[in-house]
Amino acid sequence: MTKTEIAISGGGHAGLITAILLAQKDMDVTLIEQGSLALSKELPEMSGRSVALMWESLEVVKQTGIWPEIEEFCAPLNTLRIMDGSESLSFDAEEAKLPYFGQNVPNGILRAALIKKAHSFKNIHFIDCCGLWDFEEKDGYMLLRLEDDRELTAQLLIAADGKNSMARQIAGIRTIKTGYGQTAITCLINHSRSHENISTEFHKPGGPFTLVPCPGNRSAVVWCEKDSVAEELMALKKSDFEQALQEKTQGIVGAITLETPPESWKLKGMLARKLVGHRLALIAEAAHAIHPIGAQGLNLSLRDIKALVALVARQKSLGLDLGSLTMLKEYKALRRGDTLTRFAGVAGFCAITSKKSKGIQRLRQTGMKVVNKSDFLRRQAMRIGLGMQGS
Ligand SMILES: Cc1cc2nc3c(=O)[nH]c(=O)nc-3n(C[C@H](O)[C@H](O)[C@H](O)COP(=O)(O)OP(=O)(O)OC[C@H]3O[C@@H](n4cnc5c(N)ncnc54)[C@H](O)[C@@H]3O)c2cc1C
Numbered sequence: 001m002t003k004t005e006i007a008i009s010g011g012g013h014a015g016l017i018t019a020i021l022l023a024q025k026d027m028d029v030t031l032i033e034q035g036s037l038a039l040s041k042e043l044p045e046m047s048g049r050s051v052a053l054m055w056e057s058l059e060v061v062k063q064t065g066i067w068p069e070i071e072e073f074c075a076p077l078n079t080l081r082i083m084d085g086s087e088s089l090s091f092d093a094e095e096a097k098l099p100y101f102g103q104n105v106p107n108g109i110l111r112a113a114l115i116k117k118a119h120s121f122k123n124i125h126f127i128d129c130c131g132l133w134d135f136e137e138k139d140g141y142m143l144l145r146l147e148d149d150r151e152l153t154a155q156l157l158i159a160a161d162g163k164n165s166m167a168r169q170i171a172g173i174r175t176i177k178t179g180y181g182q183t184a185i186t187c188l189i190n191h192s193r194s195h196e197n198i199s200t201e202f203h204k205p206g207g208p209f210t211l212v213p214c215p216g217n218r219s220a221v222v223w224c225e226k227d228s229v230a231e232e233l234m235a236l237k238k239s240d241f242e243q244a245l246q247e248k249t250q251g252i253v254g255a256i257t258l259e260t261p262p263e264s265w266k267l268k269g270m271l272a273r274k275l276v277g278h279r280l281a282l283i284a285e286a287a288h289a290i291h292p293i294g295a296q297g298l299n300l301s302l303r304d305i306k307a308l309v310a311l312v313a314r315q316k317s318l319g320l321d322l323g324s325l326t327m328l329k330e331y332k333a334l335r336r337g338d339t340l341t342r343f344a345g346v347a348g349f350c351a352i353t354s355k356k357s358k359g360i361q362r363l364r365q366t367g368m369k370v371v372n373k374s375d376f377l378r379r380q381a382m383r384i385g386l387g388m389q390g391s
Contacts, residue, residue, distance in 0.1 A: 004152060006027055010284075012111070020124070027313075037115055048261075077103065077199045085361055085365060101385070176273065177269065178268070186265065191256050208293045209222075269291060270285075
């Protein structure tokens with residue numbers, strides 16, 4: 001039977017980053033992924049999906065060593081702007097004494113670079129095209145069973161297997177679910193005017209519409225709408241969809257052409273009621289899935305990863321059990337507040353910004369004016385947007 005120190009189920013962004021950071025700390029890691037983790041010779045083409053990663057999250061990604069390879073495909077976010085009717089609120093990175101707030105990173109390129117990096121470690125073992133099926137805690141270790149009946153043992157299982165996490169279900173951890181009633185449409189667009197590295201979030205009655213800078217005169221679109229409206233938009237022919245984008249962007253980036261076909265993602269929120277079990281830690285979307293408003297999802301996950309990796313590395317350096325309950329309780333204590341407040345905050349923010357009522361829009365606009373005039377509130381808003389601890 002195969003023996004490993006740490007098993008990670010799920011080789012998405014979260015699982016891969018965790019595997020690399022633990023391997024850098026000399027741990028023996030096995031990454032189990034239902035899909036493929038095959039190396040591709042070249043990085044893929046840019047697609048419509050990207051993640052805006054804020055300053056501290058980017059530091060975690062940079063620690064993996066992939067930054068020099070992906071930097072040219074990413075775009076710095078120098079200004080964050082919110083537009084609500086006639087009111088707008090902008091924050092410049094200079095104000096936060098940063099060169100930029102973060103970078104917009106294309107999903108496919110990020111994942112391909114992480115897979116390549118993970119393959120360069122002798123202490124990362126890959127089990128792909130085969131999912132985790134079951135596990136049980138034994139005396140001092142975890143016995144894992146895979147879909148093809150293979151077995152392996154680990155001191156700790158890290159669940160990074162996404163919002164429908166099998167590991168979470170096997171552990172019997174229940175969840176709080178929220179349907180936002182919205183679908184996100186994503187695509188990559190070309191435009192005649194420069195975006196000037198400004199990320200713009202329009203607050204609209206159906207849901208937020210966001211333009212996130214990409215290299216050159218290109219932007220990634222995240223267009224959230226009520227499910228039924230999104231369905232109608234997805235059925236439009238290319239020229240009509242471009243026209244709809246043109247109206248939505250109010251001309252701020254000039255004439256628009258589609259670079260990639262629109263894709264749609266039904267949005268659902270989920271929060272695991274527990275972050276840990278016996279020899280089990282939940283991270284990323286296995287622990288929490290949230291609406292893309294404010295680009296918080298993977299940023300939140302990277303804070304889980306940073307906290308867990310530091311704790312496991314400490315156990316290793318002291319020669320202690322890597323799956324100890326005391327350590328898992330520390331992880332829970334470190335991450336519970338942040339995940340809970342972001343989950344509730346994002347749901348509340350999404351509900352308020354999507355309200356059609358004129359009265360509520362006036363209230364929002366007054367709120368924006370108040371924030372605009374107060375240095376203290378501006379600093380707090382930036383801390384929240386950047387996902388800083390204690391904000
Ligand atoms: C439209 C949209 C825009 C977004 N924009 C942003 C943004 O700007 N900034 C940001 O921070 N976040 C953003 N997010 C959130 C971000 O994309 C996600 O949080 C992130 O991609 C999830 O990564 P993950 O590794 O947790 O999960 P996943 O990518 O879902 O990975 C889970 C992996 O586990 C595997 N798996 C499943 N079951 C098993 C099993 N039984 N055994 C083994 N493996 C299994 C799956 O195959 C998958 O590879 C956005 C989300 C959406 C929908």
